Amino acid sequence: MERVLEAEVMDDSEQVLAYAQADFEEENQGFVDQFFTLYPDLENPHIVDLGCGPGDIPIRVAHGYTTCRVTGIDASQPMITYAQQALQKETGIQDRVQFLCQRFQDVTLSSPADAIISNSLVHHVPNPLRFWYCLKKLLKPGGPVLVMDLLRPESPEAAQAIVDEQAADEPEQLRKDFYHSLLAAFTEDEVAAHLAELNLSRLFVDVPDDRHWIVYGQVF
Numbered sequence: 001m002e003r004v005l006e007a008e009v010m011d012d013s014e015q016v017l018a019y020a021q022a023d024f025e026e027e028n029q030g031f032v033d034q035f036f037t038l039y040p041d042l043e044n045p046h047i048v049d050l051g052c053g054p055g056d057i058p059i060r061v062a063h064g065y066t067t068c069r070v071t072g073i074d075a076s077q078p079m080i081t082y083a084q085q086a087l088q089k090e091t092g093i094q095d096r097v098q099f100l101c102q103r104f105q106d107v108t109l110s111s112p113a114d115a116i117i118s119n120s121l122v123h124h125v126p127n128p129l130r131f132w133y134c135l136k137k138l139l140k141p142g143g144p145v146l147v148m149d150l151l152r153p154e155s156p157e158a159a160q161a162i163v164d165e166q167a168a169d170e171p172e173q174l175r176k177d178f179y180h181s182l183l184a185a186f187t188e189d190e191v192a193a194h195l196a197e198l199n200l201s202r203l204f205v206d207v208p209d210d211r212h213w214i215v216y217g218q219v220f
């Protein structure tokens with residue numbers, strides 16, 4: 001099946017509400033734990049989360065890495081508003097987490113990030129090469145990366161079957177978005193080709209389960 005693009009930025013209020021209220025605890029904590037396992041020894045890192053959505057992952061990272069600073073970046077103002085509201089309810093991390101409403105393509109940092117993470121953003125991006133180019137530009141040489149996203153199924157029917165199996169009891173808006181996200185996602189081979197095109201030879205693609213790819217390693 002060919003890729004079917006979906007809207008890049010999630011700023012429809014109903015869509016944002018459904019996403020912000022959904023329970024992604026298992027997936028998000030799994031992503032954060034994997035980051036800690038891959039990179040346990042970062043010293044006082046500034047970690048940037050591209051496409052941070054309602055802020056759950058930056059908040060989990062800040063709780064896990066007590067010496068880090070985290071910047072969550074999302075182009076959707078409603079998502080950033082949810083993220084800021086979520087941060088206000090936290091203790092012990094407020095001075096180490098910030099959220100910026102910007103397209104990652106337009107971001108400039110005062111100094112390069114020590115690490116970059118991103119979950120479920122890449123399938124939104126019309127030109128994925130732009131994502132990997134910006135990631136390289138924003139990260140210090142040798143900086144570690146963890147990026148995760150959905151794998152595109154073989155057919156619309158297969159995508160619908162995944163939605164029915166994994167999100168049977170979720171609100172209709174979330175099920176619809178999940179379906180469109182699966183259609184817009186990349187295959188493992190496509191991701192490997194994107195990395196090769198940008199000479200990101202120290203980044204590796206893996207498929208940790210039947211629904212996701214991850215990219216990890218260092219950027220030189």
Ligand SMILES: C[S@@+](CC[C@H](N)C(=O)[O-])C[C@H]1O[C@@H](n2cnc3c(N)ncnc32)[C@H](O)[C@@H]1O
Pocket residue numbers: 008009010011024050051052053054056057073074075076079102103104105118119120121124125
């Ligand atoms: C599916 S959500 C993932 C949110 C979060 N990373 C998570 O795992 O829960 C994708 C997010 O990427 C954001 N996004 C899409 N294109 C973007 C861009 N060019 N720059 C920054 N954020 C973008 C969307 O607005 C949306 O909030």
